[in-house]
Every structure is written in C-alpha cells, then in structure tokens.
Amino acid sequence: MASTTPIDTPPAPPVPRPSPRSTGRMGDKIFLGLSRGSGILLLVIMASIAVFLSYRSAIAISENEGNFLTTFDWNPAGDPPVFGIAVLLFGTVVSSIIAMVIAVPIAVGIALFISHYAPRKLAAPIAYVVDLLAAVPSIVYGIWGALVLVPYLEGLNLWLDDFFGWTYLFDKTEIGIPRSLFTVGILLAIMILPIVTSVSREVFLQVPKMNEEAALALGATRWEVIRLSVLPFGRSGIISASMLGLGRALGETMAVATVLSPSFLISLHVLNPGGGTFAQNIAAKFGEADAFGRDALIASGLVLFVLTLLVNGAARLIIARRKEYSGANA
Amino acid sequence: MSHAPTGVIERPTPASPTPKSSLGSRSLPRLAPLGFAVVSVALGIGIPLAAGWHSRIQWGMLSALFFLAISYVVTTIVENQRQARDRLATSVMWVCFLIAVVPLASLLWTTIVRGAERLDGYFLTHSMAGVLGSEHSGGVYHALIGTLEQVGIATVISVPFGLLTAVYLVEYGKGTLAKAVTFFVDVMTGIPSIVAGLFILSIMLIASIEPSGLMGALALAILMVPVVVRSTEEMLKLVPNELREASLALGIPKWRTILKVVLPTAIGGITTGVMLAIARIAGETAPIILLVFGSQLINTNPFEGAQSSLPFYIYEQYRIGEAASYDRAWAAALVLIAFVMILNLVARGIARWKAPKTGR
Numbered sequence: 001m002a003s004t005t006p007i008d009t010p011p012a013p014p015v016p017r018p019s020p021r022s023t024g025r026m027g028d029k030i031f032l033g034l035s036r037g038s039g040i041l042l043l044v045i046m047a048s049i050a051v052f053l054s055y056r057s058a059i060a061i062s063e064n065e066g067n068f069l070t071t072f073d074w075n076p077a078g079d080p081p082v083f084g085i086a087v088l089l090f091g092t093v094v095s096s097i098i099a100m101v102i103a104v105p106i107a108v109g110i111a112l113f114i115s116h117y118a119p120r121k122l123a124a125p126i127a128y129v130v131d132l133l134a135a136v137p138s139i140v141y142g143i144w145g146a147l148v149l150v151p152y153l154e155g156l157n158l159w160l161d162d163f164f165g166w167t168y169l170f171d172k173t174e175i176g177i178p179r180s181l182f183t184v185g186i187l188l189a190i191m192i193l194p195i196v197t198s199v200s201r202e203v204f205l206q207v208p209k210m211n212e213e214a215a216l217a218l219g220a221t222r223w224e225v226i227r228l229s230v231l232p233f234g235r236s237g238i239i240s241a242s243m244l245g246l247g248r249a250l251g252e253t254m255a256v257a258t259v260l261s262p263s264f265l266i267s268l269h270v271l272n273p274g275g276g277t278f279a280q281n282i283a284a285k286f287g288e289a290d291a292f293g294r295d296a297l298i299a300s301g302l303v304l305f306v307l308t309l310l311v312n313g314a315a316r317l318i319i320a321r322r323k324e325y326s327g328a329n330a
Numbered sequence: 331m332s333h334a335p336t337g338v339i340e341r342p343t344p345a346s347p348t349p350k351s352s353l354g355s356r357s358l359p360r361l362a363p364l365g366f367a368v369v370s371v372a373l374g375i376g377i378p379l380a381a382g383w384h385s386r387i388q389w390g391m392l393s394a395l396f397f398l399a400i401s402y403v404v405t406t407i408v409e410n411q412r413q414a415r416d417r418l419a420t421s422v423m424w425v426c427f428l429i430a431v432v433p434l435a436s437l438l439w440t441t442i443v444r445g446a447e448r449l450d451g452y453f454l455t456h457s458m459a460g461v462l463g464s465e466h467s468g469g470v471y472h473a474l475i476g477t478l479e480q481v482g483i484a485t486v487i488s489v490p491f492g493l494l495t496a497v498y499l500v501e502y503g504k505g506t507l508a509k510a511v512t513f514f515v516d517v518m519t520g521i522p523s524i525v526a527g528l529f530i531l532s533i534m535l536i537a538s539i540e541p542s543g544l545m546g547a548l549a550l551a552i553l554m555v556p557v558v559v560r561s562t563e564e565m566l567k568l569v570p571n572e573l574r575e576a577s578l579a580l581g582i583p584k585w586r587t588i589l590k591v592v593l594p595t596a597i598g599g600i601t602t603g604v605m606l607a608i609a610r611i612a613g614e615t616a617p618i619i620l621l622v623f624g625s626q627l628i629n630t631n632p633f634e635g636a637q638s639s640l641p642f643y644i645y646e647q648y649r650i651g652e653a654a655s656y657d658r659a660w661a662a663a664l665v666l667i668a669f670v671m672i673l674n675l676v677a678r679g680i681a682r683w684k685a686p687k688t689g690r
Contacts, residue, residue, distance in 0.1 A: 025583070027583055027585045027586065028583055028584050028585050030585070031584075031585035031588070031589075032498075032502055032585075034494055035494040035495065035497045035498035035501075035502060036498050036502065036507070037494075038491050038494040038495045038498065039494075039495050039498045039499070039503070039507065039508070039511040040507070041491070042491075042495055042511060042514060042515065042518070042555065042559075043510060043511060043514055045518075045552065046514050046517070046518060048529075049521075049525070049526075049529045049552075052529055052532040052533060052536070053525075053528060053529060053532055055532070055536075056532040056535060056536075105426075106426045106429055106430065107426075109422060109423045109425075109426030109427070110423070110426045110427050110430055112423055113423035113424065113426060113427050117420060117423050117424075118427075126427065128678070129430075129431065129434065130430055132434060132671075132674070133430065133433075133434050135609060135610075135670055135671065135674045136434075136437060136613075136667065136670070137612070137613020137614075137615075137641055137666055137667070137670060138613060138614075138615065139613065139615045139641040139644050139645055139663075139666075140437065140441065140613070140644070140663045140666065140667060141437070142645070142648070143644060143648050143659055143660070143663060144436075144437045144440060144441070146648070147440075147656065148436065148437075148440050149433075152386070155388060156388060159388060190430075190433045193430055197430075221412055221413065221415070221416035222416055222419070222420070223415055223416040223418075223419035223420070224412070224416070226419070244520065247520040248520070250522070251520075251521070251522020251523070251524065251525065252522070253522065253523065253524045253615070253616040254615045254616060254641070254645065257645075258645070258648060278524075279522060279524045279616065282524055282528070282616075282620075283524065283616060283619055286619060286620055287619075291535065294531065294535065295535070297528070298528050298531065298532055301524065301525050301528040304522060304524070304525060305521070305522075305525045305528075308520055308521065308522055308525070309517060309520075311520075312516070312517050312519075312520035313513075313517050316513060316516045316517060320513075
C-alpha cells in the first residue's frame with residue numbers, strides 16, 4: 001500500500017521518480033511470476049494427469065492375466081484377475097459415431113439457420129435456446145433419457161427393425177427395452193448438438209461478406225450462396241466442430257450409465273440392449289471395486305484420456321491452422 | 331470484334347428467363363409454407379393412426395418428411411427448380427432447429443411437472459437419514475450442502491488460478507510457453523469429467539487419502555479452470571489497447587495497470603464466464619461418485635468424511651428404482667436445473683449489462 005503515494009506523485013516532481021519505478025519493477029516481477037507460474041502449473045497438471053494415470057495403470061496391467069486390449073471380460077477381482085477394454089472401446093466408438101452421424105448434419109443446419117436464415121431478431125434468442133441445451137447437467141439428460149426417451153424409442157426401434165432390419169445394423173435380434181447403444185447415441189447426439197452448433201456458427205459468421213455478396217449479385221438463391229461460398233469456407237470449421245463434439249461424446253459418463261443396460265458383448269446390432277463404454281463402465285464398476293479393481297478402472301480411464309486428448313488436440317490444431325489462413329478477415 | 335457482340339448477346343438470352351421468372355412469373359404466396367405445414371402434419375398423424383403406429387416421434391418425422399416433399403414438388407411446379415431447392419434448404423434448416431427444440435422442451439417440461447410433485451419446503455430442509463428408498467419422505471438438504479461446499483471450494487481454487495493464467499496469456503504471453511498453455515487450455519476443456527476424477531483418485535490411492543468433499547472439489551476445479559481461462563482471455567482481449575497505453579503513459583507500472591484498469595474494465599464479462607463455469611461444474615456427477623462417495627447424512631465438513639451432492643443424489647435415487655425414489659430424483663433434478671438455469675440467466679444478464687463498449 002506504500003506504493004500508492006509515490007505513484008500519484010511522478011507527474012509533478014522528477015526527483016522521486018526512481019522509487020515508483022523500482023516498486024513498479026518489484027510488483028511487476030511478482031505479478032509476472034505469479035501469472036507465468038499459474039500458466040506453468042496448468043501444464044504441470046496436464047502432465048501429472050498423464051503420469052499418475054499411467055503409473056496406476058501400469059500396476060493394474062502388469063497383474064492382468066488376460067490381454068488388456070482384446071479380452072471380452074471385466075473381472076479384476078477374480079483369481080487370476082482378467083480384464084480387457086475391447087467391448088468398452090467398441091461401445092464408446094460406436095455410440096459416439098451414431099451420435100456424430102445424427103448430430104453433425106442437424107448442428108450444421110441449425111448453425112446455418114442462425115447465421116443465414118433466421119429472421120435477424122430471432123437469431124440471438126435461437127442461439128440462446130441451443131446454448132441452453134448445453135447448460136442442462138448430464139445426469140438430468142440421463143434420467144430423462146432413461147425414464148422418458150427409452151419408452152418413446154420403443155416404437156421407433158420396432159419400425160427400424162421392420163423396415164431396415166435387412167441392413168444388419170438395425171436388425172433387433174434380442175427382445176427388450178431399448179437400453180441400447182443406438183439409444184445412447186441419440187442421447188449423446190442431443191448433448192453434443194450445442195457445441196457443434198456454436199463452433200460451426202462462429203465459422204459461418206466469419207465467411208467474407210464479399211464472397212456472399214458476389215454470389216448474390218450473380219443471381220444466386222440463398223441456398224446457392226451457402227453452397228458456393230459459405231460451405232467451402234467453413235469446411236474445416238465443421239470438421240473441427242464435429243471433432244470437438246466427438247470428444248464430448250467419447251467421455252460422457254452419466255447419460256450412458258443411466259440409459260445403457262451393460263453387457264460384455266460386442267454386437268453390431270445396435271438396437272439390441274447391451275454393450276458398454278469406458279466412462280459408463282468406470283461409474284458402474286467403481287462401487288464394487290477393491291483397490292486393484294480401481295487401478296484396473298484407472299487403466300481403462302487412461303485409454304479414454306488418450307483418446308479424447310487425440311481427438312481434441314486434432315480439432316484444435318485444425319482450428320488454429322484455419323485461423324492463420326483467414327487472418328485477413330479476423 | 332464480331333465475336334464480342336455475339337458473346338454479349340448470347341449471354342443474356344439464357345440468363346434472362348431466370349430474373350424474368352423471379353420478377354414476372356408466378357410465385358407462391360408468402361404464407362404457402364404454413365399451408366404445406368398444415369397438410370403435412372395432417373398426413374403425418376393421419377397415416378400412422380391408420381397404420382397403427384403409436385410413437386409420436388414417428389409422427390413428427392413423417393410430418394417433417396411430408397413437409398419437405400410437398401413444398402419441393404409444389405415449388406417446382408409453380409416456380410422453378412432452383413427456387414424449389416432454396417425452399418427445400420430453408421425448410422430443412424427450420425426442421426433442424428425444431429428437432430433441437432423438441433428434446434429441450436420435453437426435458438424441461440418433464441422435469442418441471444415431475445419435479446413439482448415432490449418439491450416443497452420439507453424436501454429442501456430434510457436429509458435422507460433413516461429413510462428407506464421406497465418411503466415417500468426424505469429430502470435433499472444434505473446434497474444441497476454438499477453441492478454448495480464442493481462448488482464453493484472449486485470456485486475459490488480455480489478463479490484466481492484461471493484469472494492469473496488468462497492475464498499471463500493476454501498481457502505477458504509470447505513465445506513457446508504461451509502457445510503451449512493456450513493449446514493445453516483448449517485440450518483441458520475437453521477432458522472428460524470422469525478422467526479428472528480418476529486423476530484425483532490415483533493421487534488418493536498413492537497418498538492413501540480418504541474420500542471427502544475436498545477431493546471432489548479438486549476434480550471440479552480441474553474442470554473449471556480451463557473454462558475460466560478461456561472466457562477471461564476473450565474478455566481481456568476486448569479491452570481496448572488505448573486504455574492500457576493511457577495508463578502506462580501516466581507512468582503506472584504494468585501490474586497496477588492490469589489490476590486497476592484492465593481487469594475492472596472486463597469485470598462484467600469475467601463474472602459471466604465464472605458463473606457459466608460454476609453452472610457447468612455444479613451438474614458434474616462422475617467425479618463425485620469416485621471421490622466423495624455419497625452419504626445419506628448431513629455432513630457440513632467438506633474436509634472430512636463422505637458427502638453427497640445434488641447430481642449424485644439424483645443418480646443414487648434413480649438407481650434405487652422405486653416410484654418414491656424416482657419422484658425424489660425428479661425433484662432434485664428440478665432443484666439442480668433451476669440452480670443452473672438461474673446462474674445462466676443472471677450471467678448472461680450481467681454480460682449484456684456490463685459489456686465493454688467496443689466499436690462493433
């Protein structure tokens with residue numbers, strides 16, 4: 001607090017100048033140190049997440065009697081302990097892909113709707129409504145999915161089985177309520193919709209106005225403007241937005257844990273109940289796990305961590321590269 | 331020279347029908363889409379009723395498909411194919427938006443209706459101590475306390491941390507370190523909450539620490555920091571450079587410029603960002619399952635012993651699977667959603683009210 005008085009003085013007498021400078025430097029050093037320190041601490045946290053997870057995973061995997069990558073079972077408490085991530089990896093990837101296939105076209109449509117179609121006064125409220133989807137906690141999606149969506153989807157499941165059963169994918173061979181990977185995919189699609197929408201919307205709003213106006217001046221309809229100038233410009237943005245959505249879908253825990261009825265089977269009949277994902281398996285098995293079982297779960301969590309790290313990192317790199325190209329209209 | 335006139339003459343001739351048709355020829359009345367919508371909804375509900383399908387999702391999908399088909403065909407006949415495609419694209423985008431609204435509306439509606447059945451003063455002021463899953467009593471008080479304490483601790487940890495990091499990135503950051511931090515903040519935003527929970531769990535296993543509210547708060551802080559950094563960074567970038575330069579020109583050291591000029595200018599946006607971050611972590615369940623363990627009793631001490639939290643309580647009640655516990659789950663979901671939505675609305679209100687005046 002002593003520094004306040006000298007700082008007020010410098011304009012008038014030139015003599016006490018050195019003192020505010022030196023306190024300034026001192027304060028600057030401390031402040032720079034603090035802020036740089038927290039930047040470094042952030043990197044340290046990221047690194048230690050990787051280190052700690054790997055360390056505990058190594059303990060679990062070294063005791064594992066089954067093959068960690070190919071075993072269709074999760075029994076770390078058994079004698080000998082046997083567990084593997086094959087089913088989890090399959091379920092995680094399949095449910096996320098279903099979510100992407102449903103969510104990305106719809107999200108791009110909504111983003112275009114907000115940026116180019118909606119009446120200007122409605123655009124902001126509509127964007128807000130879509131953002132509200134992101135504000136709903138995942139556990140609420142979970143109980144809504146399990147208690148409302150699952151009963152609703154029974155009709156759709158039968159219909160898909162009737163008309164598209166020949167595709168193998170939609171062939172429902174087991175009877176049961178649709179607590180399936182397909183239902184999980186639909187729920188995940190709803191959950192990743194807002195992030196894919198908002199990132200693609202940002203990109204669509206950055207399209208150079210000149211390109212659009214040029215297309216309009218040639219007599220293009222609104223759809224032709226979008227096809228000719230907006231979509232080509234926004235392609236990489238859409239890709240990275242979908243990958244960010246994919247990252248979310250891969251790691252979602254509660255919505256999957258409440259909706260899916262887990263089983264350790266791999267089946268491409270996505271309408272059949274059963275399957276599992278990394279996050280769901282951790283949440284479901286944690287309660288009954290002993291110390292070694294927890295290490296096994298940490299090992300599966302490490303795989304999930306690496307997976308989301310790769311997907312998110314790639315998405316961010318694509319965005320960053322695009323930014324450099326479009327520096328002119330930033 | 332003889333080629334040029336023909337080129338000029340030839341070009342307008344193929345092009346002229348289009349502008350002419352859009353000006354002079356028939357075009358559909360403005361309210362035509364409404365008519366299409368009525369017809370297609372009638373068909374979309376009528377046909378399934380006749381065929382005996384009962385899922386309302388199918389009704390909606392059929393109506394949407396009919397709408398697309400009818401408007402495309404009618405526009406092609408009355409106007410032309412380019413206009414038809416344009417109209418098709420417009421309706422597809424409207425349908426996309428409606429598809430997004432349906433689940434949101436259904437979710438909010440169900441939560442409010444089902445939650446209001448059970449939500450009252452008793453529910454908010456009693457814990458689950460000694461209450462069986464099938465009994466129609468008990469409440470959410472212990473979970474509320476848990477959530478408030480865990481989220482409070484996480485906020486106290488991550489706000490200064492996040493603010494300092496953002497200040498570093500915007501005001502000091504140059505070179506490799508800043509680039510690395512920016513990249514990893516982005517990547518950290520995408521860390522699944524369960525992985526953050528597992529990280530703290532692995533520390534707990536190594537140091538043999540018992541589960542407590544504090545451990546959950548640490549995991550929540552890991553999830554909250556990148557959100558705070560990102561939003562603060564955006565806000566600091568909006569502060570006009572003239573303000574910084576004016577302050578520095580008066581001989582004020584950089585750190586005081588940041589504390590007294592830059593941060594106060596951006597404080598509205600920063601508050602918004604922090605509140606949105608709080609809203610995000612308040613709904614996290616996965617780390618709580620791993621690190622706080624859950625409890626039926628009131629435990630006001632976040633540093634020792636198991637606690638509950640609102641999202642965990644919802645999951646717990648859902649898993650019991652009795653009618654009474656479903657009621658409690660919905661009521662707790664209503665409390666949680668109300669908490670999150672109010673935070674969101676207030677945050678956006680502040681953002682609008684305190685937005686830094688830029689040239690835009």
